[in-house]
Amino acid sequence: MRIFVAGATGAIGRRLVPLLVAHGHQVTALSRQASAIDGVTTVTGDVYDAERLRNLVVAARPEVVMHQLTDLGSRDFAANSRLRREGTRNLVDAALAAGVRRVVAQSIAWAYEPGTTPAPEATPLDLHATDPRRRTTVEAVTTLEAITAEAPEWVVLRYGMLYGPGTWYTKGGLMADLAAAGKLPAGPDVTSFLHVDDAAGAAAAALSWPSGPVNVVDDEPAPADAWAPLFAESTGAPTPPYAGPRTPWARGASNAHARSLGWIPNYPSWRDGFR
Secondary structure, eight states, rough: OEEETTTTTSSHHHHEEEEEEEHHHHEEESSSOOOOOOOEEEEEEEEOOOHHHHHHHHHHOOEEEEEEEOOOOOOOOOHHIIIIIIIIHHHHEEEEEEEEOOOEEEESSBBBBOOOOOOOSSSSTTOOOHHHHHHHHHHHHHHHHHHHHHEEEEEEEEOOEEESSSSBBBBTTHHHHHHHTTTOBBBOOOOOOEHHHHHOOOOGGGGGGHHHHEEEHOOOOEEEEHHHHHHHHHOOOOOOOOOOSOOTOBBBBOOOHHTTOOOOSSSSSSHHHHH
């Protein structure tokens, strides 16, 4: 297939693009700065420049557009929410103008409403969150997913909390620094993790998945008092302090649907992945 990848130089994109090339696809990679990526055509542009973006996508004539964009380098959640709203709007508009058949977009698996069990995809998103920052995040995710669903075929990848090279959860990453400073608490909040290599593999597999949202998470949603000590140990940090009670929406997510589509994580548990 001809595939246009936005976010090709991000943590997932750097792993996704070689997978797509290895599978024989023709890849056009969008980058904000001029750069060369082996085996692909690289174009320079910005998702906030709607006219140039549309011209780039139309010229590439892709059958699929991959949306792997984030804006979290400086932990600016407002900027990331803007990207989900405005960047997604511009990218999908460009895809529709180019006659793109399928759009695959990155979302998150921790936007579900409160509950006590891992959330399947049918669970409503937490649009009634009382915390303003969380409500802003969930509203932006809802917007991203609704815009993506305007494509004739579409898959929204609700990724778990990413760990591994290039993410916050790795040696030298933000969470490792917090753990070293004793600021990464253990407690009852449940998280579903996902190794960044498994995220890339799911994006490649989504080229043939049916339309809809898919939780892409590992097999073991876990409370922080289980995973945080092991993560701290893997990065050489001290044992984390305990903090509770559980945040109601911190429930994890179920990967049963992804597995029914044939996706199998290389790292079924953070226990192996952290090491």
